[in-house]
């Protein structure tokens with residue numbers, strides 16, 4: 001049984017065939033998923049899907065690329081949503097220095113506010129990091145994020161950074177890129193991360209694993225991520241699936 005810790009079934013790429021995509025995931029052994037919202041529209045979508053399917057949970061947060069759009073009312077709204085029985089985490093949140101829609105200081109401010117909220121409502125956080133590792137680690141430390149812990153989503157950093165994040169009470173989650181033929185670094189890091197700190201995800205509809213790279217991603221493909229990591233770690237697919245599912249349930253407090 002697989003736990004996909006990061007799906008965007010709330011994306012418009014699934015508007016036509018959401019039900020079939022979810023059915024296909026079940027058929028491939030995906031027993032649980034967390035649907036992640038990152039702005040008003042996708043947060044509403046994540047809540048709707050989590051209310052509709054008992055095996056899908058929701059995470060709610062504000063994406064760093066759109067940090068400039070988040071209002072004080074939005075933060076109050078997030079706090080309210082945190083009480084929803086199917087909301088298991090805040091995020092995705094973090095820093096993204098690849099796109100320049102939101103200035104860095106705005107991104108940092110919105111990131112800090114969400115960490116502070118997570119500590120208040122006692123929920124783990126899901127971190128999005130693009131070209132901003134140093135600042136992310138610094139802010140997590142300064143804000144005392146270890147108190148709630150969470151996930152370094154679609155991790156692409158070094159072994160050293162992975163260890164630093166694990167020491168701060170974070171899990172390291174791998175997605176499609178670990179299956180890419182030329183992905184040396186993610187493969188090395190996946191080998192080094194202890195099994196009890198490892199999670200798997202698709203981040204669908206993005207980052208489709210090999211051999212479907214370039215096509216739309218979907219939760220059923222998390223199986224390919226699990227197979228790749230099991231092979232890298234020299235353990236069975238069943239053990240990898242079991243351990244990563246247990247890790248996710250422990251973190252999200254799902255029984």
Ligand code: NI
Pocket residue numbers: 006008036092203
């Ligand atoms: Ni995502």
